[in-house]
Ligand SMILES: Cc1cc2nc3c(=O)[nH]c(=O)nc-3n(C[C@H](O)[C@H](O)[C@H](O)COP(=O)(O)OP(=O)(O)OC[C@H]3O[C@@H](n4cnc5c(N)ncnc54)[C@H](O)[C@@H]3O)c2cc1C
């Protein structure tokens with residue numbers, strides 16, 4: 001089938017040159033345009049600040065494993081923005097629709113747009129799924145999930161897929177949310193727990209005054225935590241506390257974490273400088289605390305990137321001149337030829353990048 | 356620079372005394388520059404969804420016209436279908452090259468960060484490779500606009516379009532050369548970048564030029580196969596009408612693009628400059644020179660769109676990376692600023708601008724041809 005089509009696609013390319021055949025197919029159906037994209041099929045309001053989007057990806061979608069994330073690109077005020085969202089649905093295979101759940105962050109460009117302006121029928125840009133915050137293959141060990149707020153989303157994907165696939169597992173799920181109204185998927189999780197004998201512990205930190213995560217609390221709520229493969233996802237404070245806990249127990253490799261945002265240290269404000277983009281012959285002002293990725297984007301460039309938080313190496317760019325400041329550590333470094341992660345590095349004085 | 360060699364040296368002294376032909380103090384020029392800068396900032400800060408919608412709609416219309424035109428040409432054995440199909444395809448090519456391609460390659464739409472509409476990725480529908488043109492045009496022409504010997508667009512290396520270029524007997528054939536250039540404009544633009552004159556003088560290596568030619572060759576192959584082989588073949592028995600339709604559409608685009616572009620810098624009243632004029636030039640003087648070195652074409656909305664908004668050549672030269680749909684808005688403000696500073700704002704209908712271009716082509720084919728305006732100020 002595919003190989004029979006190949007000569008046809010080749011002719012299509014020759015006919016459409018200098019653009020792609022997709023550029024014309026897009027006239028008929030925007031989903032057929034160039035690149036991986038998806039159509040919003042359904043919107044489900046999960047809370048007053050969270051919405052689930054069911055997305056039908058086009059034929060280029062290669063599928064996601066539960067717990068992975070996709071990069072989603074939308075145009076706000078005419079400008080393309082990309083953000084990562086974890087798959088929250090049970091299925092996300094090649095021929096499936098999949099769901100992401102977006103929590104609106106005050107002042108957040110993409111999350112508020114997706115909450116209040118997204119509509120059924122809109123087409124969003126996508127990247128193939130990525131991330132290793134996934135369940136192990138084969139028979140499942142005893143599991144512990146520790147989540148807070150919107151950090152529930154990748155775990156929700158795993159829980160739903162275990163249920164849908166009838167995978168037997170011993171699950172403890174500790175979830176923190178401020179109150180009932182923001183306790184995402186509470187009803188559904190209760191049902192799943194009853195059906196599969198999972199233990200779900202909801203901590204309502206504001207309305208009920210429940211405590212945030214601590215080692216003592218974990219010992220009390222889940223005494224056998226050390227025997228479990230643990231997954232944690234939530235705000236920076238939860239990430240720090242869980243990492244410290246497993247570290248101290250010498251069990252760091254038993255904990256998997258998914259960070260939604262970079263842990264940018266309050267780096268002593270340093271001077272920025274002029275940023276020169278060598279290949280595109282552009283110059284921009286780079287503040288000492290602004291990631292070079294953002295500086296480049298505001299100058300109209302489209303550097304490749306992934307997580308935007310320093311973990312995937314998807315944004316490496318060669319430094320030609322000058323030095324940069326790593327915003328996660330405060331360290332100033334760099335010499336000509338270094339590859340730097342521009343999503344977490346800012347200009348420390350004048351710099352030239354091969355971009 | 357080789358520039359100096361090509362300049363009639365007797366004119367240099369005059370130019371020194373004159374510098375830019377305006378009656379403004381340096382402080383006034385600076386103030387003028389600041390006001391132009393403010394126009395730019397105001398418009399660039401207000402870019403948003405409406406602008407994005409404009410360019411996307413333009414691309415859609417262009418592609419639909421192209422598909423429609425090519426479709427009609429398949430029925431091109433019927434004269435009305437041939438005429439309509441050819442006209443549509445010609446219009447599509449004009450839109451693609453001018454309102455879309457030229458402007459996208461300028462980076463006017465880079466702010467949207469859409470990889471499909473970006474200066475780093477756009478390849479336009481003519482035989483000149485975008486990346487090559489980007490350098491010669493965006494840099495050499497836009498930075499050194501109308502500086503004789505530096506801006507190679509002054510006469511494209513084959514025509515004498517300025518009194519400051521020395522006369523050569525070969526220029527006698529200029530009316531014919533000019534007609535050839537208009538007819539084969541896309542080829543001229545592609546070969547223009549190879550800078551044969553610099554290869555001849557040895558300033559540019561044959562190897563570099565050969566590399567460029569190979570690069571052009573690849574693009575040419577694709578374009579030629581598409582328009583002159585594949586689409587005609589697809590039409591089967593109607594090979595010929597499709598072939599002639601495609602040739603004619605390319606010709607229409609060539610003539611139109613040539614005419615609009617020549618009206619941008621060569622009509623009467625447009626100044627040209629010498630390298631001395633631009634030494635240590637600051638931004639305000641650069642703005643002033645862009646204004647003096649360009650001319651607009653007045654007309655309706657359709658003319659502006661079909662000319663890729665190069666009918667707003669002055670605004671385009673002041674703000675080369677401003678989205679073209681905003682030039683009309685900028686033009687009102689630039690005009691008001693010009694009035695305030697007593698600067699000329701050269702905007703006339705197409706037939707008048709083009710008429711004066713053709714007269715200049717004729718006049719300068721002879722030695723010492725001088726326009727009336729020049730004589731008056733000299
Ligand atoms: C691997 C990964 C998976 C993710 N999965 C999800 C998901 O399933 N659901 C979801 O809602 N979000 C998820 N995120 C976060 C998401 O990518 C965006 O960062 C978030 O939606 C904010 O984007 P924005 O454009 O609205 O905010 P921006 O306009 O980028 O930022 C506005 C302000 O909010 C702050 N901010 C940015 N991100 C966060 C955050 N996560 N929490 C609190 N403050 C923040 C910024 O520092 C800034 O001050 C994930 C992130 C990663 C890296």
Ligand code: FES
Nearest residue numbers: 306307308313343
């Ligand atoms: S984008 Fe992932 S490391 Fe920078």
